[in-house]
Amino acid sequence: MAKGRFRALLIFVLGALLGTTGCGQAKDYPNRWVYMHGKPLENMDQVALIRKVAKTAAEHGLNGLVLDAFFDRIDMEPPYNYKNLQVIMQICKDNNLEFIPAVFGMGYNAPLLAHDKNLIEGLPVKDALYVVSGKEARLADDPPVEIANGGFEMAEAGAPANFTLNDNSGETVALDKTVAKAGSASLAVAMSKEYEEGEKLATQEVAVHPYRCYLLSCWVKTEGLEGSGDVFPMLVQAPDGRRLQYYIPPVPGTSDWVRAVIGFNSRGNDKVLVSVGTPAGKSGKFWVDELKIEEEGLVNVLRREGTPLVVRGEQSGIAYEEGRDFAPVSDPVMTLLFDHPDPPVTILPGSRIKDGERLRVSFYHNYPIYNGQTPACMSEPKLYEIWRKTARMVHEYVKPNKYFLGTDELREAGSCEACGKRGLNVAQILGDCVTKQEQIIRELNPKAELFIWSDMFDPTHNAPGDYHKGYFYHVDETFENSWNYIPKDLIMVCWNSGKRDKSLEHFQKNGFRTFGSCSGGPEGTRAWLEALDKTKGSTGLMYTTWSENFETLAEFGDIVNRKK
Ligand SMILES: [Zn+2]
Incomplete structure (x- = not known):
């Protein structure tokens, strides 16, 4: 070691004399x-x-x-x-x-x-519509969202109607009338060496409201996939190609139907591209059925000073007071995943909020990037x-x-x-x-x-x-x-x-x-x-x-x- 240190010193001195030690x-x-x-x-x-x-x-x-x-x-x-x-x-x-x-x-x-x-960084949800019924207010559609032909029952020229297929898809992405979770058909994908991980196989543009939280789900059946992949089986992008979620729902490589769920924030977009995407592997087969989108409420709502929750009357514009007009809001489950129901806004006795009133609720939430980056x-x-x-x-x-x-x-x-x-x-x-x-x-x-x-x-x-x-x-x-x-x-x-x-x-x-x-x-x-x-x-x-x-x-x- 002493010899080593001497050599390092010599190199340093020589380097200094030469004006650089990067010799x-x-x-x-x-x-x-x-x-x-x-x-x-x-x-x-x-x-x-x-x-x-x-x-x-x-x-x-x-x-x-x-x-x-x-x-x-x-x-x-x-x-x-x-x-x-x-x-x-x-x-x-x-x-x-x-x-x-x-x-x-x-x-x-x-x-x-x-x-x-609650210390996780927050993404904003702006003015989600809540409607009061009795003692609580619940999320309401604003506007209703839908994936057309998400059950993959309808075909157009042999291909699933309402979806744009990947140019390379050929025979590998097709409707399968012999396998279905519901109805009588599903989307079948045979993995191929042609596909890179994260490619969009079947895509549909879906109208959404900017700065809202959405839940995207499907049922998926797999056979001989090489593990589960990065974007499998759902991918959400803004129209400019920006990915709005990276979470990987766990799906075994060979499995009967399992439900896969992801959540995303629409950020500033009024439409998003929802795709069935490719997993990492190059072989195996999978089927997707019941692809569905719905707006999501206060799941994983963040409660800290830097992520304020605002509840105001749509008509009155009154910013209602937490603890006076409505009970303190929190998500007691708080897994940061979309695996549990959204908490309601509970109306307190003596509240200024009226039965049937439409409320606009703004808050912050978030979800993991890939598996565990929070x-x-x-x-x-x-x-x-x-x-x-x-x-x-x-x-x-x-x-x-x-x-x-x-x-x-x-x-x-x-x-x-x-x-x-x-x-x-x-x-x-x-x-x-x-x-x-x-x-x-x-x-x-x-x-x-x-x-x-x-x-x-x-x-x-x-x-x-x-x-x-x-x-x-x-x-x-x-x-x-x-x-x-x-x-x-x-x-x-x-x-x-x-x-x-x-x-x-x-x-x-x-x-x-x-x-x-x-x-x-x-x-x-x-x-x-x-x-x-x-x-x-x-x-x-x-x-x-x-x-x-x-x-x-x-x-x-x-x-x-x-x-x-
Ligand atoms: Zn921050």
Whole structure:
């Protein structure tokens, strides 16, 4: 090790004399780590895995282990979990691995939302129609919505009537009069190598009301599909192609009829494109029947200061008072999915609201992107109160000198009132959030080194100015320039293997130190080292797996230590 440090120093001095340290010579890196994600402290099997991984890492020259153990909810852990944390820290100590906690998981946020699901970023529902009948008001059609021939009973020239079929569909998308959930026919799709994941197979334009919540459902039967796919079996897009939902309803690869349900917010659109879409696999068959759309009410209504609920009389214009005219509104089930009934607005005795009155109800709601991405609102003060508390506990239990900040793939931001009122763009809101993250840690340990996933600060990754048509998933803007609003002493953990040179160059140019993250394998590891060697301010490389595949960890360690 002493020899290694001397060599690194020599390279640095030579580099400084030449005016650059990015001379492309092999460097000895101070940070050679392995990343382990999603390890809840209560799971002793995971502790056994950590023990195994730590041993391999140490035997092959690695010196750090990053653990994501849901530290954003560490204050909610039962006492025995703290003992498990001590066990894990001892494992690291025994193997000479620095223990680096992954905290502030901004973008996925499930551990944080364990405190309060209302902290999820909110999408606006504006002026949904509720009609009072007796002691409660219920959602009413405004206007009625319908998918024509959603039962796939009617044919036109042999194809399902009212739907536009994919040009490549040929014989693979057709009405099937031998299989049906209801009526006497369904839409049958034979998967083909011709299809890319997420293609629209059968599409219909449906009139909707802007800024309303809709529930889209169908029945689906499958035979030999290669797992369930990204957009299977329903896809909703705005007329300009923007996807309005990314949630993947669980559908087994082979199954009798199951009901699949998704929800979406129509955003600013008065029509949407509803499609039966392709799953990820290339083989197998599926049938869809009873494709149906309906407006949805207060399911998963968000109740926090930045997501106000407004109930007003359609005729009178009176903004009725919660707790006086109607009972406090909440969704006690709050799964963030569309798997439970919508709560009513309950009229209180002595209310100014009249029986039969038409009400306009505005509120915020949200739903996951893919399976489990539920970003919190970055403008809600409670977020930082929770992080302040959990970070203090991590500091007390772990006393880390290095922290791993989990901000990445932030696909929802800036859409609630709390965000809108700030007069900042989303790049500035994100920059402020990360700056606050750093401050929280600096208050505990002024000298701590902070590493952060780089994608949301990288124009070659998730922060380009021209992403799609100027939006990023559910975010109405892009994160361009986000890198200008964050502290320069953050170390950027780059993982964009396809564009690693450009990515590293971007951060070098903007004065950030860097750190690589790769999934192992000799080719990928060497390519990353080569790129890092050329980069001024690069600090090392991390083995990162999302599928518990640690098979190439030993080889990774040897390559990073230049032994292979
Ligand atoms: Zn917000």
